[in-house]
Amino acid sequence: MLKLSKPLIVGVAPVGKDSVFAARVIAAHISGYMNLKTEIIPTLNIPSFAYNEKRFQYNAGVILKSYEAMEFEYDKVIAVLNVDIFMPIFTHVFGEAKQGGKCGLVSVFRLKMEQDCIYPAPSLVYERAAKVALHELGHLFNLLHCEDHRCLMHFSGDLCQLDKTPFYFCRYCTAFLQGFYHFKS
Template identity: 60%
Template structure:
């Protein structure tokens, strides 16, 4: 058993590349030392489509999650292809309820470089991992960080996301470790968590399709 009572669930909404789900699950397990399960797909969230914006309202999807049965999971990350927005932003890469249970990751804007050219698959999967880990951080009550070299720093566009490292700053690492330790309920979990470094280092190996 890992560092919590219940695993994190990664659930596709509609058709999502399986490798994207595996990348997210592997990074959550490898970086945060949490148990993870990839769940069967849910239906495409057509109910959240905004005809004026031709985007999907992330808040509506998160609200719908609250009525679904995920009692066997501590946190849920929904992964989908469509472009997401919230009313105060033109788009978001992901969205989460601060300190809550549910988060979203959109793949829509992660496949192209700032100049519009296609990105290599390794870079796409790195972006996917960053967004997922960032949103999961919010679920564990981490706020946006002022430190630019921190995973929890806000990324408004692809260039920001690419410049953001996949590791947390010392403050955010310490905060997250404390949250996970408080959530842990057995000695084995505590031993595993004790191995999390104060600065979560990114792997040099990237996922390849």
């Protein structure tokens, strides 16, 4: 596989005004951990077309489909939401992206929920959001889920697992990304 020579640019799109700060934190983590250029895209509207009135949640598949159809001038796009998103087979998801797709979603909604009557500090919420973003970006670069519990591509079904996952791609996933672009300089 030929490595792309021009630097890849990831657009980070806040969805709704209250996602702007999370988008900035996520963009900083993407450039720091994945050696990619990032740009903050002007804020998108909350996708009311994807709202499911029976579940009081937004359908992540519907949102992704509409974002994939928008012609963003970026190699990849991560949209950052502050609403509850779901996929039909799950009660909720932290993020969503199709393998090899152009756009991925991250929602901070469930990342800031209380556990054992304690609300997480904002720094922990942003750390979680950044992990979800790196994971979804991995999917956009064609990575599948990884069996290594210490790898960002390991599937995290709950906050406990997400908090245990370090900011680290295993050797296999690193080599895979390296085949796509200059993941590590």
